[in-house]
Amino acid sequence: MSALLAIDQGTTSTRAIVFDRNGAKLASAQRELPQHFPQPGYVEHDADRIWTDTLACARDALRASGLGAQQIAAIGITNQRETTVIWDRASGRPIHHAIVWQDRRTSAFCQQHADRSDWINRKTGLILDPYFSATKIAWLLDHVPGARARAERGELAFGTIDSWLLWKLTGGARHATDATNASRTALFNVTTQDWDEELLAFFGVPRSLLPEVLDCAADFGRTEPTLFGAPIAIGGIAGDQQAATIGQACFAPGMIKSTYGTGCFMVLNTGATLTLSKNRLLSTIAYRLGGQPTYALEGSIFVAGAAVQWLRDAVHLIKAAGETENLAKSIDDTQGVYLVPAFTGLGAPYWDPQARGAIFGLTRDTGIAHIVRAALESVCYQTRDLLQAMAQDAVAPTELRVDGGMVVNDWLTQCLADVLQIPVVRPHTVETTALGAAFLAGLQAGMYASLDDIARLWQADRRFTPKMDAARADALYAGWRDAVMRVRST
Known part of the structure; x- marks a missing residue:
């Protein structure tokens, strides 16, 4: 049989679920994710822990399903959005804990520039708030010693959690994201469908940090063969709420x-x-x-x-x-x-x-x-x-x-x-976030001809x-x- 593997990396846990082509769950694995609160208003995650938990859950789910890598048509990734990771391109190590979407450390910046919120809204559909990735990126560049200079030299990479996991799954071969996650950064112009140079200048974010933006169902590369015994195509990515919309x-x-x-x-x-x-x-x-x-x-x-x-x-x-x-x-x-x-x-x-x-x-x-x-x-x-x-x-x-x-x-x-x-x-399936990621991967793999095929499965x-x-x-x-x-x- 041909099945789909969904990776659902959330705020409080990491899960992997194997689905059949009809959306029935075959097996799953889950691990709780520790939260870090270094001071009031700060919320952080250990990005390395997210990766090791993701790999372990994916392996456990495959083992529980009784399927091998060759029987998985594609992997779909869905993730907590806005959470920000910056890592060293050479070593693949994060320069700091991930700053979580709930984090409010950049509130003062947002209040100081409240007059720009309408301008940001017209470009991104968002408002100026600590929730989104842009101010988190700027904070990391300004507070981690040497980070801004390293970013300007192209030594660092930014990603939301999907990008971070994609990088790790492909052994650093792909630095990419999808349009839904990009749209939650406050750096992506939702009309032009590209990173916005004026927004990058306003937030002080070098373009060299940013991932390539692809469709939600696209060729995101293949996993390193050593991870699962054979390479598996990665065919779908969407932020958790958009993935649930699809599911x-x-x-x-x-x-x-x-x-x-x-x-x-x-x-x-x-x-x-x-x-x-x-x-x-x-x-x-x-x-x-x-x-x-x-x-x-x-x-x-x-x-x-x-x-x-x-x-x-x-x-x-x-x-x-x-x-x-x-x-x-x-x-x-x-x-x-x-x-x-x-x-x-x-x-x-x-x-x-x-x-x-x-x-x-x-x-x-x-x-x-x-x-x-x-x-x-x-x-x-x-x-x-x-x-x-x-x-x-x-x-x-x-x-x-x-x-x-x-x-x-x-x-x-x-x-x-x-x-x-x-x-x-x-x-019938309340795990619609993971299911949506699986459906996107199935679209890319040719298991579904259109969204109508998916709608008939709900x-x-x-x-x-x-x-x-x-x-x-x-x-x-x-x-x-x-x-x-x-x-x-x-």
Whole structure:
């Protein structure tokens, strides 16, 4: 048989999944990724650890599937976006820990140059925020001794995690990325489909650092033969949210999906038209195939599953994420408790990097279940923030396709339908991020003739319809809006 290997390198874990051509999972392997917080607002990863975990997961998944390298048609890569690695081209060693997308160390720069945000938005569809790669690159060049001079001499390479993994998989033979990851750097002009010289000058980033930009399904090279026993073609790359959009088969304008992992990311397909948001959403590339970009509006929530991780690891209210569903169901409501998880600021539509998390409405009767349920409800309220902005910018969606690790929680998925007041559809395969990467690799390998072939493979698992009265949903959401205003920095 001919199968596909997907590498899904996320913020908190690294996974590899082997799929058959119908999108059925044959085997998988996963490793948790340690987080580094050198000081408040700083979030880093060990890029070397990301590589060794990726290699180990890929080997373990292949071993578990019983397939050899010769039976893998192609590899697809999907990744946490914006996270920034700079490495030495000769040694292949990073010059510093990777700076993670959640990192806020460049907030002061962004505030200082806030007047340039509209100019950046017109070129990139993004706003000026520490979230994106450009200011992270500049920080590394300015704070790692000798880095800027080495970059000017062409000795260093920049990449988002996909580029870093591609470099390592090919033994340094390929320094490339795809259009979706490039579009998240704030250096890529989404209209001209090229790195923008004016943006490079503004951020102080030498062009020699940057990777070649290819379509999402393209010839990205082949793995070193020693890694898997034989070379395997690498045929697909997309940032995690764009890969999930493909895995959810959101190929028609107006289709929308939301992925619930460490953060929450909602993507609305806008077709061949670049729609600039009037409500502080991002305009981005959903995918690029055959040189033709398909655009999207995106809303980014920084903390979704990370709130559950915080409940487990920081305040020890739970021992495992799976406990949250029963705790939430054990009470009728939160009794007015709201948790605003602005641990690394607020994302769309607020874009307030100085906001900080808080819990409101605590009383003597408040218990663990109330706080846990409030954390889950915060994900639903933040999703409604995004959905309302999408409706004002483009169209009001009639249903939402959801995926990611959090939506295996039936209580949470029903809460989403209740708060949003529209049906929420969970697919048969919730690992749609990895599946989308596999589909892209399959397109390049000729396993699928078109996106229509992929769309026919998508299957719904369960449809959740609103059970809550609309007036009650509105009242709960109003309480959320009040809580958010209390943590805003401006």
